[in-house]
Amino acid sequence: MDSILVVVYSETGLARDIARQLHAEHGWPVGEIHDLRSHPENPGLLRPLLDSLLHRDAPIAYQGPEPGDFRTVVVVTPMLAGHVPAAMRAFLHHHREDLRRVAIVSILKSEDAVSAVPEVAQLLGHAPIHNATFTADELAGAGGQERVREFGDFLQPRSTAVQLPATGLSAA
Template identity: 40%
Template sequence: MSRVLVVCYSYTGTARRVAQLLCSHHGWSLGEVRDAGPRGTLRCVLDSLLRRHPAIRYEGAEPRAFDIVVLVAPIWMYRLAGPMRSFVAARRDQLPRVAVLATMSAGGATNAYAEVAQLLGHAPVACAAFLQREIEDGSATTRLLDLGDELDGAAVKPVAQPVRTAPA
């Protein structure tokens, strides 16, 4: 069984940069949630506000083959991005150990952690939030890679408590 799979959804590319950095540094596999069709900003906002499950497609390895799945997604309107919500809801039985990494402009990460926990029926093993400006200027890199090191170690042993909760 492989150790860690990173699954990201990224509308603007910010969450994808986070996922790619983790994967390149740790040698992890990357899966990507994509919109099934074109989506505009208004629809993205409404999907988040109304907690809708938009149609998606997933490109990547099967999550059940990994010890931990790291979900990397943006926060929109203080909620989890709709496409990641769709992914978690559709594959909840394949996601026994999940970490949630949120990218955001201002806030809402704790709402996303709670939503993922509610969809899965159990809490994530780790949660962290990164501001978009921290990602763009590189100031989040050390914290991100340190969290990745902790998750890499956690993949080989059971985790009873969350590794770390680190909202920005």
């Protein structure tokens, strides 16, 4: 099976916007991770920041298709203080055996921040097949959307095949 699933954890909506773009452009299904301790009316960052710094997992709910049913899983996550958020860490830990081919999109606060690649590779026991990092400022501009498109096209290029009517053969 050559299918792709996008799994997102979003605190501010930026990661969710990337997941929506990948879904819109490629038709990939999206699963979303929710931190069960988060409260929309009180979105304080102290607990999530401490969880990330201390490498703690969070109780989560995952809504979406089973990751093990897909050949590739694209993980879209913000970074907190240079670490994967506790909710994403819990998801990766729980689904470790199902995540054979992983691509990562990291959202950084600044260009000096660290991407999720080293930490996710350590959690899964293997390196990702592809990754991209974005800053919040970059995603606010048109250049960020273009780079998200390029990331998706790298994983599953758009078909440029032309169907030949007489033979049924295709040509690129």
